[in-house]
Amino acid sequence: MGQELHPLKDELSKLHTDAYGWALSLCEYRDQEAEEILQMAYVRVLEGSAKFEQDGTASLKTWFFAVVRNCARERRRGGQRSVKLVDRILNTQIEDSDSSALDQEFQAKEESAYIMAQIQKLPEKQREVIELTIYRDMTLEEAAKIMCVQLGTAKTHYARAKKILAKTIGKDVL
Amino acid sequence: MSQLIKDAFRQKEAQHRVPSFEAMWSQAEDVVAQKAAQPVNKRIASIESIAWIWNWRIMSPALAAVILFMVYLVGPQFMSRQSEAERVAQAWQEIQTQYEESLASETLLAKAKANSEFPDFQSDQIPEKAKVFELFRSESFHRAWESSYY
Numbered sequence: 001m002g003q004e005l006h007p008l009k010d011e012l013s014k015l016h017t018d019a020y021g022w023a024l025s026l027c028e029y030r031d032q033e034a035e036e037i038l039q040m041a042y043v044r045v046l047e048g049s050a051k052f053e054q055d056g057t058a059s060l061k062t063w064f065f066a067v068v069r070n071c072a073r074e075r076r077r078g079g080q081r082s083v084k085l086v087d088r089i090l091n092t093q094i095e096d097s098d099s100s101a102l103d104q105e106f107q108a109k110e111e112s113a114y115i116m117a118q119i120q121k122l123p124e125k126q127r128e129v130i131e132l133t134i135y136r137d138m139t140l141e142e143a144a145k146i147m148c149v150q151l152g153t154a155k156t157h158y159a160r161a162k163k164i165l166a167k168t169i170g171k172d173v174l
Numbered sequence: 175m176s177q178l179i180k181d182a183f184r185q186k187e188a189q190h191r192v193p194s195f196e197a198m199w200s201q202a203e204d205v206v207a208q209k210a211a212q213p214v215n216k217r218i219a220s221i222e223s224i225a226w227i228w229n230w231r232i233m234s235p236a237l238a239a240v241i242l243f244m245v246y247l248v249g250p251q252f253m254s255r256q257s258e259a260e261r262v263a264q265a266w267q268e269i270q271t272q273y274e275e276s277l278a279s280e281t282l283l284a285k286a287k288a289n290s291e292f293p294d295f296q297s298d299q300i301p302e303k304a305k306v307f308e309l310f311r312s313e314s315f316h317r318a319w320e321s322s323y324y
Contacts, residue, residue, distance in 0.1 A: 001296055009199065012199075013195045013196075013197075013199075016192070016198075017192050020190075020192050020193065021183075021187045021192075024187065024190055025183075029186065029189075029190065031190055031191070034190075035193055035198070038193075038198060039201060039202055041207075042198060042199055042201075042202035042222040043202045043206055043209075045202075046202050046203060046206045047206045047209065047210075049210050111178065112181045112182040112185045113182070113185065113186075114176055115179060115181075116183065116185070116186050117183040117184040119179065119182065119183075130179065131183065134176050134179045134183075135179065135180050135181060135183040135184075157197065165179075
């Protein structure tokens with residue numbers, strides 16, 4: 001099986017950098033974890049448990065991003081709770097210090113880093129919809145497919161994220 | 175503003191090195207090859223273990239031992255229960271007979287006492303009836319009667 005050329009290999013190689021970025025974002029930018037998630041996704045493609053249907057309902061990118069997201073969620077369910085808990089505690093401490101000195105932080109850090117910090121503070125689905133639509137240039141419909149939610153739900157997440165970012169960043173976002 | 179968000183993501187991602195696609199893909203192929211080989215071995219192992227469990231030479235003495243143990247445990251109880259039932263049925267049969275006989279005897283005695291139909295009647299002339307009365311008065315009869323009644 002390993003000797004045959006998989007029909008999706010070339011196209012997936014073009015998506016690799018983007019998919020890795022997506023995997024990074026799904027695991028809060030932990031390299032090791034992102035690699036494992038992407039590896040898991042490739043294994044699923046190769047063994048056929050994730051099949052791309054060329055029926056026009058989703059592009060290869062949308063489909064593969066959904067596979068990566070599922071792998072990330074599955075991985076998280078399978079024993080990363082302790083890590084998440086430690087992260088949450090650490091993040092809470094950072095957030096606490098951040099909120100006490102918000103202006104100071106804004107001046108000290110670069111604008112993009114500050115924006116990124118605000119995006120990362122968003123709830124998971126809001127962060128995902130912002131990343132997929134703004135950064136990955138996808139439509140809301142495609143984002144909804146990747147996130148396995150209804151279009152209306154994706155729109156709600158998008159609107160809420162926009163509202164929060166406008167408030168925290170203090171500019172008219174998007 | 176959306177450009178700022180894009181820049182923020184780009185900058186964040188730039189801090190991380192993207193691993194080689196070829197390396198990851200070939201690793202994934204190895205994993206799939208290993209997985210493909212594993213289930214067959216597992217399947218064979220499971221079939222072998224089942225075959226071992228159902229091995230006649232191992233199972234027959236074990237089954238025989240289990241059956242004997244069950245007979246040893248349950249058998250005496252079953253037997254005693256059966257004899258108990260038989261004993262009760264027998265006692266009940268006895269009581270029925272004795273009761274019928276005693277009724278008949280009482281009638282005879284009453285008639286004898288009245289001395290109307292049997293003018294020459296003497297109680298010692300009917301030893302069989304006397305035996306019945308003895309039995310009726312006996313303790314064993316009453317015990318049997320009570321046990322059957324309850």
